Amino acid sequence: MAADLINLNKTRKAKAKDARKTEAVHNRAKFGQGKAERARTRAEADKARRALDDAKRES
16 A cells, blocks of 8 residues: 655656746737737738728818
8 A cells, every 4th residue: 555656856847847938928929929920910900900090081
């Protein structure tokens, strides 16, 4: 009736590694756009804004 032995050092390191992976996933979502993607997104937003401004009627 021996219990399963666990190495606490390995468990602690595995937990820390999982935490770093989770943080990396969140950071990729938060800061993941590259320079070209940001420029394209900005250009699309400017184009949409200009199209909306051009469609407005002056009273």
